[in-house]
Amino acid sequence: MSVPSPDDAFIALRGVSKRFASVVANRLVDLSVRRGEIVALAGENGAGKSTIVNMLSGLIEPDEGTILLEGIPARLNSPLASVEAGIGTVHQHYMLVPTLSGLDNIALQLGELGRGRLDRAGLARRVAEVSGALGFDIELDRRIDSLDVAQQQRIEIVKAMMHRVKLLILDEPTAVLGADDKRHLFDTIRRLREHGTSVILITHKLEDIFAVADRAVIMKAGSVVAQADVEALTPAAIVGHMVGASDVQEAEAIVKGFGRAPRTTEVAEALCSARDLTLRRPNGSLAVSGLTLDLHAGEIVALAGVDGNGQSEFMRCLAGMERPSAGVVECLGESTEAGSWSPALLRRRGVSHIPEDRRRFGIVAQMTLMQNYLLGNQERPGLFRWGLLRAGRLSDLVAQRLSEFEVRAPGPTAPMRTLSGGNQQKMVLARELDYAPKVLLAAHPSRGLDIKTIRFVHRSLDRARAEGMAVLVQSSDIDEIMAIADRLIVFSGGRVFGPAPCESVSRNQLGAWIAGQEEMPW
Numbered sequence: 195m196s197v198p199s200p201d202d203a204f205i206a207l208r209g210v211s212k213r214f215a216s217v218v219a220n221r222l223v224d225l226s227v228r229r230g231e232i233v234a235l236a237g238e239n240g241a242g243k244s245t246i247v248n249m250l251s252g253l254i255e256p257d258e259g260t261i262l263l264e265g266i267p268a269r270l271n272s273p274l275a276s277v278e279a280g281i282g283t284v285h286q287h288y289m290l291v292p293t294l295s296g297l298d299n300i301a302l303q304l305g306e307l308g309r310g311r312l313d314r315a316g317l318a319r320r321v322a323e324v325s326g327a328l329g330f331d332i333e334l335d336r337r338i339d340s341l342d343v344a345q346q347q348r349i350e351i352v353k354a355m356m357h358r359v360k361l362l363i364l365d366e367p368t369a370v371l372g373a374d375d376k377r378h379l380f381d382t383i384r385r386l387r388e389h390g391t392s393v394i395l396i397t398h399k400l401e402d403i404f405a406v407a408d409r410a411v412i413m414k415a416g417s418v419v420a421q422a423d424v425e426a427l428t429p430a431a432i433v434g435h436m437v438g439a440s441d442v443q444e445a446e447a448i449v450k451g452f453g454r455a456p457r458t459t460e461v462a463e464a465l466c467s468a469r470d471l472t473l474r475r476p477n478g479s480l481a482v483s484g485l486t487l488d489l490h491a492g493e494i495v496a497l498a499g500v501d502g503n504g505q506s507e508f509m510r511c512l513a514g515m516e517r518p519s520a521g522v523v524e525c526l527g528e529s530t531e532a533g534s535w536s537p538a539l540l541r542r543r544g545v546s547h548i549p550e551d552r553r554r555f556g557i558v559a560q561m562t563l564m565q566n567y568l569l570g571n572q573e574r575p576g577l578f579r580w581g582l583l584r585a586g587r588l589s590d591l592v593a594q595r596l597s598e599f600e601v602r603a604p605g606p607t608a609p610m611r612t613l614s615g616g617n618q619q620k621m622v623l624a625r626e627l628d629y630a631p632k633v634l635l636a637a638h639p640s641r642g643l644d645i646k647t648i649r650f651v652h653r654s655l656d657r658a659r660a661e662g663m664a665v666l667v668q669s670s671d672i673d674e675i676m677a678i679a680d681r682l683i684v685f686s687g688g689r690v691f692g693p694a695p696c697e698s699v700s701r702n703q704l705g706a707w708i709a710g711q712e713e714m715p716w
């Protein structure tokens with residue numbers, strides 16, 4: 195297989211460019227996808243992948259260049275035009291109404307909700323046909339907010355496939371999935387290929403590319419810098435193109451990871467303790483039951499598991515956003531038994547939080563990078579004098595962090611909303627680490643980040659540990675856990691196991707425990 199010619203392709207971009215003010219998001223992009231071909235689109239944060247997705251899904255139009263559909267120039271100037279052209283898109287952040295059922299969400303997308311009486315039985319039959327063909331078993335009558343992420347994703351895919359889809363675009367679909375759900379998704383993608391559907395898979399995970407893609411297209415700074423059949427590529431070759439590595443060794447080192455640094459500090463006092471903790475969800479169901487943990491200065495503890503097993507509730511409780519229904523948490527001299535347990539109080543004591551839902555709790559999209567940097571840092575010495583902000587200092591500090599974290603942004607006064615998802619995540623990380631916390635709560639710290647930045651983040655967490663910080667990391671990524679954690683707690687099937695030292699656990703064993711395939715010995 196080689197790069198398809200536009201005539202041969204279902205969809206082809208020819209010389210497509212897109213600029214946002216001073217930022218060139220896409221520069222003269224040529225990209226084609228054959229019928230029944232799975233193309234992986236890879237590249238660093240801010241390389242321009244989502245911009246391509248947004249153009250193909252009709253959210254934005256190119257400034258120049260042509261999009262050819264089956265060889266004919268097409269104008270995808272609205273989401274409807276994209277759908278009518280046979281393009282289905284599953285965005286990274288699901289577009290589902292959480293309080294509606296799966297069926298109602300699908301009816302809403304088809305324009306059948308609120309238009310007279312909905313023929314629920316008829317729609318359910320049509321949905322069952324589509325989901326059956328995809329190999330999905332989905333619960334259509336449950337509210338979206340009661341489904342786990344993998345079930346929500348299946349609803350999203352079915353929703354997209356309710357139209358006659360010839361090209362399915364999946365934007366980082368595996369970021370939130372456990373190993374089993376990922377395998378299932380890849381089976382579905384292969385099944386689509388057999389039926390002649392083309393797929394564009396945006397991913398930061400090299401193993402996804404080798405597991406399922408036919409061809410990989412690699413972008414850097416808005417342009418396509420390489421494309422080849424996956425068989426002809428290696429992980430280091432992909433990374434080399436992505437980061438523009440000057441030699442193979444540099445790319446190989448990034449693929450390999452930085453290796454686990456020996457612990458440089460003795461495990462010291464417990465900075466944060468949970469005793470016999472019970473947490474309930476708003477609907478009353480049990481999220482966590484009987485959890486006991488001492489989090490010490492100078493260690494990294496991982497909360498391992500597929501999302502939806504109570505980790506999020508536990509993190510939120512430690513961050514002051516929730517209170518337990520039984521048991522107690524004590525952290526840096528504060529306790530859930532006192533009335534004052536709150537995020538602001540804990541932050542003043544030295545707890546930093548990288549939240550799971552970055553867009554809701556981590557940033558204010560309309561504000562500038564400088565203003566976002568101030569959030570939670572309002573009392574930081576050096577940034578204020580006589581109660582007045584020293585804007586020059588703040589600007590210098592943000593500019594320095596942009597450079598250290600290699601954030602692709604025009605400058606400290608750029609609005610946060612103009613940054614790519616991964617670059618927003620880098621800014622949240624930079625801010626939370628800057629705050630020099632004693633306890634760092636990091637939910638999915640590397641989700642959505644490119645491989646080079648992940649290595650950087652892991653090194654930063656390792657350094658934080660060496661400096662005596664107590665770090666709690668929520669992660670569904672086994673590689674991440676094995677790379678950085680000292681101890682782990684497994685959340686699986688609504689139960690909690692551990693904590694246990696990571697040294698005693700193999701990668702495969704942890705995978706089996708997370709998937710609930712094996713009973714844990716503790």
Ligand SMILES: Nc1ncnc2c1ncn2[C@@H]1O[C@H](COP(=O)(O)OP(=O)(O)OP(=O)(O)O)[C@@H](O)[C@H]1O
Nearest residue numbers: 214219239240241242243244245612613614615616
């Ligand atoms: N609406 C916008 N306004 C201004 N700049 C934008 C806008 N959308 C994207 N950009 C910029 O265009 C560039 C490409 O962004 P894009 O979201 O396409 O990258 P990406 O490859 O999807 O990144 P990530 O892996 O982090 O999601 C980035 O520098 C981003 O800041």
